[in-house]
Amino acid sequence: EDKVVQSPLSLVVHEGDTVTLNCSYEVTNFRSLLWYKQEKKAPTFLFMLTSSGIEKKSGRLSSILDKKELFSILNITATQTGDSAVYLCAVGTGTASKLTFGTGTRLQVTL
Amino acid sequence: DSGVTQTPKHLITATGQRVTLRCSPRSGDLSVYWYQQSLDQGLQFLIHYYNGEERAKGNILERFSAQQFPDLHSELNLSSLELGDSALYFCASSVVGGEGETQYFGPGTRLLVL
Numbered sequence: 001e002d003k004v005v006q007s008p009l010s011l012v013v014h015e016g017d018t019v020t021l022n023c024s025y026e027v028t029n030f031r032s033l034l035w036y037k038q039e040k041k042a043p044t045f046l047f048m049l050t051s052s053g054i055e056k057k058s059g060r061l062s063s064i065l066d067k068k069e070l071f072s073i074l075n076i077t078a079t080q081t082g083d084s085a086v087y088l089c090a091v092g093t094g095t096a097s098k099l100t101f102g103t104g105t106r107l108q109v110t111l
Numbered sequence: 112d113s114g115v116t117q118t119p120k121h122l123i124t125a126t127g128q129r130v131t132l133r134c135s136p137r138s139g140d141l142s143v144y145w146y147q148q149s150l151d152q153g154l155q156f157l158i159h160y161y162n163g164e165e166r167a168k169g170n171i172l173e174r175f176s177a178q179q180f181p182d183l184h185s186e187l188n189l190s191s192l193e194l195g196d197s198a199l200y201f202c203a204s205s206v207v208g209g210e211g212e213t214q215y216f217g218p219g220t221r222l223l224v225l
């Protein structure tokens with residue numbers, strides 16, 4: 001059975017701190033790894049990492065994929081209160097029809 | 112706003128009842144996916160439709176069924192509802208549904224079974 005594990009489960013930091021969120025996976029026929037941010041309702045897409053794109057950066061957020069060690073990290077620098085959310089890691093397998101999600105990391109950024 | 116719409120936003124019903132959740136994908140997207148998010152299970156993939164045909168099935172109960180119509184909107188039917196079916200149900204869409212594709216999520220339908 002495909003498995004995606006995120007750590008930590010929850011994190012509280014001060015504004016301006018840098019955080020690193022972890023995602024490890026054990027799946028059959030890996031295709032892609034995606035990061036989503038979930039605030040109140042729908043997950044919103046952040047990054048997708050595949051064999052052809054193992055490092056992504058957008059503003060203060062960046063992510064890398066280590067296909068050998070089967071993990072990914074999401075880095076957020078100079079955190080802001082607006083970064084408070086649940087961050088979800090998902091792995092696409094097979095024809096990438098199916099995404100297997102981790103349970104998420106809840107990040108709270110305080111003033 | 113992802114461009115994926117879902118109705119209704121909230122639904123409260125009783126055990127044993129049947130409900131239908133509706134999803135309209137982003138313009139141009141042929142694939143629709145359904146997910147269930149409960150507090151103890153996280154986001155779970157239910158089913159994937161591509162251009163009207165079922166493509167993949169996940170942890171979908173036999174009491175649940177889905178379809179995708181010619182105009183590409185999709186419906187998820189939940190019957191003989193139980194308390195444990197209370198959850199957020201998300202629909203997502205993508206252009207085709209293959210490697211390298213991102214799934215964009217709708218706002219979800221919150222179902223409460225009393």
